[in-house]
Amino acid sequence: MESMGEVLRSMNNPALRQRSRDLEQNLLNHPLVKELQAEHPELDEPRLRLHMSRLYQYVQESRNCANCPGLDNCPNDFQGHYSKLTVETVNGSPDLYERKTACNLKVAQDNQDSIRKRIRSFYVDERVLNGGYDEMDxxxxxxxxxxxxxxIFDYITGVKEDGLTSQGIYLHGTFGTGKTFLMCYLLHELAVAGYSGVxxxxxxxxxxxxxxxxxxxxxxxTVDTLKNCDLLIFDxxxxxxxxxWARDHVLGAILNYRMNRKPTFYTSNYPLDGLEKHLSFTSKDGEEVYKGQRLMDRIAPFVDVIPLHGENQRGTKR
Structure with a gap:
């Protein structure tokens, strides 16, 4: 490291001082600085010279953004942000102020992060949630x-226009027709609109x-999370x-809480009558028709039943 004496001696070097003056003048003549002066003629050159470091940062980061290498490789001091200069008058004198501003890539990333935070999944492959959606596809x-x-499209539009109701969707069809994918699409679109989902x-x-x-x-x-989220999907x-115990004290409690409050969604290979038979049977107690019917009373009246037809799309992009 240079000593203070060496730094002071270098400042007395005429060639170095000349180079410093040349760099300073080049900066003042830069098109971005000239544009700033044209917008704010009250900024005279002596005042600009008081903020050479800000001007340098402004020009350098503008150059970096013009040749953006992507958010992950952003070379700016504050990743995903650039220096924005503003002129404000304080005590009758104009002065130059700098603030860091998020670029479009950073804003988009923050929006996606915000959407992801509104969605939780239990045992569902995150790639299905984060893989992107093309409505035409x-x-x-x-x-x-x-x-x-x-x-599904109509339901999403209705919620965006009129808000949530307690009515959900029961989407049923054969293996691999895209039931989970469509429910994840619904969840993503309504998360964009500000709703939380699981x-x-x-x-x-x-x-x-x-x-x-x-x-x-x-x-x-876990139960409180499933009770209180805006959108709940049982896939x-x-x-x-x-x-x-799982049927009567967990699933039953969740559905009992939500049925007149918030929408619950389902995907299944069974139509509703087939689901009722399934819910009436447990590995421990065998068939209990009444308990299956009791649970269906908390499902059937609160869903629009949508059959999904089509080929098995497993292994292909849905």
Whole structure:
């Protein structure tokens, strides 16, 4: 490291002082600085010279943004932001102020992060939620899905225009027709509109409840999350191996709380009558028709039933 004496001696070097003056003049003659002066003629050159470091930062970061290497490789001091100069008059004198401003890429990333924070998933592949959605592809992949897809679109539009109701959707169809994908699309679109949502893959959720039940606090937090989110999706309901406790004290409690408050959505390979038969049977107690009907009373009146037809799209982009 140079000593203070060496720094002072270098300042006495005529060639170095001349180079410093040349750099300063080049900066003052830069088109961006000239444009700033044209917009604010009250900024005379002596005042600009008081803020050479700000002008340098402004020009350098503008150059970086013009040759943007992407957000992850942003060379600016504050990643995803650039220096923006403003002129304000204080005590009758104009002065130059700098503030860091988020670029378009940063704003877009923050918006996506905000959307992701509104969505939680339990046992659902995050790639399905974050893979991106193309409405033309959703509609055009299989024409037989058109009726169901249009109803999903209509539901999303209705919520955006009129707000949430307690009415959800029961989307049923054969394997691989895109039920989960369409529900994730609905969840994403309404998260963009500001609603929170949770999607739960039922077979893994019910299986995991066996361990969660031993942790009372975690169980309460999980159930409260599913009760209180704006949008709740039970994905692949009917494929789980039910036990009486999970059916009656967890699933039943969640649905009982939500049924007149917030919408619940379902994907299933079963139509509603098939789901009722499934919910009436548990691995421990066998068939209990009354309990299955009791749960269906908290499902059927609060959903629009949408059959989804089409080919098995597993392994292809849906």
């Amino acid at each position: 959703i509609m055009g992949k299989d024409p037989r899905r058109a009726s169901a897809v249009n109803k 999607i739960v893959y039922m077979p893994d959720f019910i299986e995991d409840l066996k361990s969660i039940m031993l942790d009372g606090q975690k169980l309460k937090e 692949d309901i009917g494929a789980e191996n039910l036990n009486p």
